[in-house]
Amino acid sequence: MDESPSVVRRAGALLRALAGFEPAGATTTSLAETAGVPRPTAHRLLTALAAEDLAERDGDTGHWHLGSECFLLGAAATSRHDVTPLARATVRRLAAETGESAFFSVRRGEETVCVLREDGSFPIRSHVLHEGIRFPLGVASAGLAVLALLPERERESYLATVDLAVEFGVVHERTSLAERVRVTRERGYALNPGLIVEGSWGLGAAVLDGHDVPRWAISLTGIEARIAPRQEQLGQTLLRAAHAISVQVASGRGRS
Structure with a gap:
């Protein structure tokens, strides 16, 4: 069974959760709870999102933030939405x-x-x-x-x-x-x-x-x-x- 739609939904839920925690950012646990995703899955997906610059992790606090690519994507969508x-x-x-x-x-x-x-x-x-x-x-x-x-x-x-x-x-x-x-x-x-x-x-x-x-x-x-x-x-x-x-x-x- 193809799990791609489920992965996309969970990744999308984590990104939406991240937006709600900005600018302070959030821990993996908080994001997992907010998005309704198991913590190990949340960590795996956040790491994958970070590899695409869609998320980033503060080395001092350990908090996750939206990545720079989210800004670029948002800017591209602005003229339409x-x-x-x-x-x-x-x-x-x-x-x-x-x-x-x-x-x-x-x-x-x-x-x-x-x-x-x-x-x-x-x-x-x-x-x-x-x-x-x-x-x-x-x-x-x-x-x-x-x-x-x-x-x-x-x-x-x-x-x-x-x-x-x-x-x-x-x-x-x-x-x-x-x-x-x-x-x-x-x-x-x-x-x-x-x-x-x-x-x-x-x-x-x-x-x-x-x-x-x-x-x-x-x-x-x-x-x-x-x-x-x-x-x-x-x-x-x-x-x-x-x-x-x-x-x-x-x-x-x-x-x-």
Whole structure:
């Protein structure tokens, strides 16, 4: 039996796990656990990836990092897949206007990946999100915003099969998640009232491609004392920002 597809899947899982640990890097054990790969297999694959410059190991700490070839591959793919240039100015403006940390995330399968972060002027910041971190759809405001606007069949299939409570706690069990999806669809923006880290609130709005499919999200995070009183104001601000980027994407100035 050809094991090549399995090897590729595991190598891909390790690379995605590595991205989530940057810039600090991670041990072989941590990467194996995150990627769901046996440790001996993880070490073997990471060594093979290092031989191709797709991974590298710090000689002092023993931590693994993404290799230089990942940067080159990413740069080559930018012209086809990257809409962050469109979002960057908006993210910076949101951070400046609100004083909170602003983010841009992209959907990848059943996850969202944070690809852009801009901190506001308020000195107390949330560190739940950083560039490269991944969350399942429905976890964090960006993933909830995307999930809520997926086509109904895809959304309901996901809600019927996913089990987020094991990793993220009972507040993410299916009934509670479905209710948050319903509320998000009603008001347009997503709210995460400290469900990942107590006291750290987030708001998110989906960005649509040229076919009205949610492929990205823009979000804000901050402490409860600052976000809660301004929830509706910030939510509407995010919706306007998300709509503006969606219009740019649909008009051909971004990728659809």
